[in-house]
Amino acid sequence: MAYAAILGYGTVGSGVAKVLTDNGAEIEKAAGEAVKLKYIVDVRSFPDDPNADKIISDFSVVENDAEVGIVAETIGGTGVAYEFTKRALLAGKSVVTSNKELVASRGRELLGIAAEKNVNYLFEASVGGGIPLLRPLTLCLGANRIEEIKGIVNGTTNYILTCMEKGGMSFEEALDTAQRLGYAERDPSADIEGKDACRKICILADLAFGREFDPEKVRTVGIGGIAAEDIKICSGFGARIKLIARTGQAEGKEYIFVEPHVVMPTCMLNGVSESFNAILVRGNAVGECMFYGRGAGSMPTASAVVGDMIDAVLHREKRRSIGWGAGNSDRISDGSELVSRWYVRSGERWELLDPCSRADTGDWDIKYRIMD
Numbered sequence: 001m002a003y004a005a006i007l008g009y010g011t012v013g014s015g016v017a018k019v020l021t022d023n024g025a026e027i028e029k030a031a032g033e034a035v036k037l038k039y040i041v042d043v044r045s046f047p048d049d050p051n052a053d054k055i056i057s058d059f060s061v062v063e064n065d066a067e068v069g070i071v072a073e074t075i076g077g078t079g080v081a082y083e084f085t086k087r088a089l090l091a092g093k094s095v096v097t098s099n100k101e102l103v104a105s106r107g108r109e110l111l112g113i114a115a116e117k118n119v120n121y122l123f124e125a126s127v128g129g130g131i132p133l134l135r136p137l138t139l140c141l142g143a144n145r146i147e148e149i150k151g152i153v154n155g156t157t158n159y160i161l162t163c164m165e166k167g168g169m170s171f172e173e174a175l176d177t178a179q180r181l182g183y184a185e186r187d188p189s190a191d192i193e194g195k196d197a198c199r200k201i202c203i204l205a206d207l208a209f210g211r212e213f214d215p216e217k218v219r220t221v222g223i224g225g226i227a228a229e230d231i232k233i234c235s236g237f238g239a240r241i242k243l244i245a246r247t248g249q250a251e252g253k254e255y256i257f258v259e260p261h262v263v264m265p266t267c268m269l270n271g272v273s274e275s276f277n278a279i280l281v282r283g284n285a286v287g288e289c290m291f292y293g294r295g296a297g298s299m300p301t302a303s304a305v306v307g308d309m310i311d312a313v314l315h316r317e318k319r320r321s322i323g324w325g326a327g328n329s330d331r332i333s334d335g336s337e338l339v340s341r342w343y344v345r346s347g348e349r350w351e352l353l354d355p356c357s358r359a360d361t362g363d364w365d366i367k368y369r370i371m372d
């Protein structure tokens with residue numbers, strides 16, 4: 001029997017508790033032993049909750065309980081989540097998380113502590129929600145040199161853009177619905193401004209290229225400036241505007257950026273709508289692979305968190321070896337030299353430009369890269 005605790009009983013934490021309860025038999029089969037939820041740490045009280053008897057407010061109870069070997073951190077952010085993660089790892093417990101902000105900003109340090117204590121720090125749920133992505137990237141595609149990763153990694157903005165494109169819903173209405181469905185961050189500006197997507201592409205780049213990518217230094221443009229007019233013009237030729245996060249290798253450097261793209265009907269990302277995410281990975285041996293599924297929401301994210309719990313049980317004796325080294329800002333570019341076709345517009349005039357770099361796009365007010 002493996003004993004677990006959940007830190008934070010919000011959208012993801014409550015999903016983790018539900019998956020552990022509802023799918024106990026499947027989890028036991030996959031892990032080789034039952035995974036029992038012993039504590040839920042949250043400062044709020046939930047008197048009518050079926051797990052009310054497990055809810056405590058004092059993290060040190062978990063920290064000092066030697067029986068608890070796995071901690072699921074679903075608090076989010078870099079404050080108390082960082083402190084509790086560090087303390088749990090130092091106490092010899094494996095930590096699994098959906099917290100992309102913490103992984104992107106302190107992942108290297110926390111993985112270092114996990115290595116010292118011979119425990120696991122796993123974060124499959126931090127990118128792509130329920131989509132199996134990080135483990136396939138690092139294990140199944142481990143024989144490849146990764147050439148490019150690009151995709152839709154934020155469910156909230158994809159949901160908003162889908163609702164705007166289909167008409168009927170304003171930006172505000174769509175955001176409000178995304179919040180009610182549990183897709184949006186507590187502060188949805190992290191979604192709208194592209195910061196959430198930026199953290200996720202940094203985690204993918206950390207793992208793919210083995211070096212730390214600092215989200216603060218990545219060119220990031222969100223969806224706030226997308227005009228209904230451009231959505232309409234693009235839909236006239238079957239294209240959709242999507243927030244795309246991209247990283248890859250070119251000319252001895254790694255490029256990384258987040259910005260809206262015009263996705264043509266020929267590209268597989270064109271049909272990815274609502275809260276779905278899709279990530280295209282190109283490896284030098286495998287070619288292009290696409291990973292698709294629910295990128296946000298309580299149960300899809302919990303599916304990935306509990307998958308990591310199973311992996312932590314399976315790797316109790318021999319920890320999984322993942323990590324990355326220090327960053328090197330000399331090697332990072334914002335992708336402006338990347339050649340692509342462009343959709344450009346000034347006032348009522350718009351054009352689709354032949355392949356060129358950003359510098360050669362000329363003097364247009366609006367410029368979106370085209371993805372074929």
Ligand code: HSE
Nearest residue numbers: 154155156183185296
């Ligand atoms: N706010 C995030 C999104 C949640 O919308 O994708 C999942 O990471």
